Amino acid sequence: MARTPLSGTQHALRAGDYEAVIASVGASLRSLTYGGRDLVVPFDADVVRPSYRGATLAPWPNRIVDGTYSFGGRDFELALTEPTRGHALHGLAGWLDFDAVDKGPDHVTLEAVVEPQTAYPWRIVVTTTFELGPDGLTQTVTARNESTEAAPWGTGPHPYLVAGEGTLDEWILELPAAQVLAVTDDRLSPIDLEPVGQDDPARFDFREPRAIGSVEIDHAFTGLSRDADGVATVRVTDAAGRGVSMTWDAACPWVQIHTADKPVPAESRLGLAVEPMTCAPDAFNAARYSYDAGLIVIEPEQSATASWCIAAIG
Template identity: 60%
Template sequence: MNQPRSGRQLTIAAHGYEAVIASVGASLRVLRFDGRDLVVPFEADEVRPGYRGVTLAPWPNRIVDGRYSFGGVEHQLPLTEPARGQALHGLLPWAEYSDRLVAPDRVVLAAVIEPQSGYPFRVEVETEYRLDENGLQQTVTARNLGTDAAPWGTGPHPYLVAGAGRVDDWTLTLPASAVLTVTEERLSPIAVEPVSQHPQWDFRAPHPIGEVFIDHAFTGLDRTAGVAEVRVTSGDQGVALSWDERCPWVQIHTADNPGQAGIHRIGLAVEPMTCPPDAFNSGTDLVVLAPGAEHSAAWRIRAL
């Protein structure tokens, strides 16, 4: 029997939640609560649309021109976003992860980034998906298996679904006081600025998203007991994504695909990140993994 295009299908369930993890990219293919979609799903035998639900490693978002310097050595990565000339979302989106543990409410998958042109480091990436009464928690752990220090960053890429309709119809709560502005055509970082200077992106007080375009990283996060939470709601229901201080950034994207009605603004990407876009160049919040060292980050999606 042929394997589905998105890889092996690993289903877990508990406390009214059901999740399906696809082994290609360790992708969150389905997440439902009491039969209601909390993320935009895709079919098992479908080539995953873009980066929907994928685990981002060893960097989230963009490296400008795919070029960076680390340890005094210049590196050039493949440009995986050719229209903008950027290296986007790391090296594992299309990698096949192996099973480490499969249980009714928990799976653990792993893959190794082998030394290659542009990233000559060997890093093992392990991701755990676990369901409990508070929703789905994903934990990503990197281990440096090589002999040299390695740059590292990670994050998830779910498109949250609040309810019926599209992004325009939903209400967003985003507790961020600062936004990383970007160039219009390439989305390359410019500067971190207060959201008060950009009121179209100020969702500290919840209000409808409307027609605003968002594809920006936010920081200056307001936290309760160390936890930041983004909420997307539609009427009396919705979905929340929360994370701790290990992710000081979050990327928000309104999934704009003009002319493609089937996917245009059908979910809101909410991506906690350990570092901002182009951190391999700026060094901002970049994790440097010493040989033998490891680093973990986690986030949680729950129904409202």
């Protein structure tokens, strides 16, 4: 019997000039190409997935500060999966092995269960479909609460987009966000919302497309401009105008942008993380903040759905 790769069962998809591979561990987008060029930073099948690259984040995206929260009159304490900053990072589904419940040449539907546990005592069935088509790769995530009590919920993806030629510093970013969430320098803990042009527009204001430059970003943005259908679009392109876009609807009022700065130069700034989110960082502690953190509460036997799409430009 062939050994399963470290990133899990591999699901290869193809439609037209698009090809994608989905790894079952974390329902992770392992690679996505258009005409042979990368649209996301890929990783090899037989490695432990690096840096949540391409993972499906659930039942929360981003951070829960100190790993503690209160819900339904009870206090909970999560494992600190980001120990250097002292937070619970990116949910509980990132290392679950998702089973394929439907598959075709251009799509796959994966499913896993977040079982009740001390710090998150709800049973959530997470179902996600990846589908390639003329407009790119669409991922849809649905959570169903199979508990007897309401459950807090949030989700989002974690791709690192690749524009094409040149370096991240040279790529052009268009980010239609009017507000950025200020965070502490040391732990990235949320403070408050600020206009993107208030204190450091060179770092945060990309409402007009321009080069990313040398700025370092690891922040959540909101106040998104949308088209007539309610769709927000982030575009990352190279000097030749080729690149990649990511779109999503009102189910995700937030997006995390991260320039992927790493201590090792060869591993740093390989792609731009663009993470649409149904809720803000630390949304499980929404009552702490003056703004709407967007926490979703799923009632028993009810569901919540969100989706996004990655497509080639040029």
